[in-house]
Amino acid sequence: MSNLFDPIAGENFGECTTCNQPMATEKDMHDHWASNEGKGHRVRVMNPPRAQQIRNHVQRSVDEAMSSFYSEMDSLIAQGHLTEEEAKNAMKTAFVDVADGWEEYSSA
Ligand SMILES: [Zn+2]
Structure with a gap:
């Protein structure tokens, strides 16, 4: 099987467009939202699973x-x-x- 749809190894899942914090995984995104609840932090996903x-x-x-x-x-x-x-x-x-x-x- 090819790796066409695999995420790029070693690259972050995404980053917060509000505070620029990089996120290694999808879980990091949910944790970031949880710790910034109600502050409207938005995440740009660059390297999805x-x-x-x-x-x-x-x-x-x-x-x-x-x-x-x-x-x-x-x-x-x-x-x-x-x-x-x-x-x-x-x-x-x-x-x-x-x-x-x-x-x-x-x-x-
Ligand atoms: Zn943020």
Whole structure:
């Protein structure tokens, strides 16, 4: 397995944008929030754990696929093949479950 989605070894998880304190791990972030409760300290995550890197990638890919779908629908509407109202009505009945879709795709 490659290390594409692994966090960079030796690099901090993130840092506080309010007081610039570096945080080695996600736990450090929660501890920092706990000790600065109510003071509005915000953390910028630069090197998230593997699971979060994978979630970010999946979300970006789904967003891109949706953007491509909307662009295609926009073209069909612009070409006069259907009205925006017809497209919107059909979209309301479209069902998307990314995980179920994967099960179907990967077992075919
Ligand atoms: Zn802070």
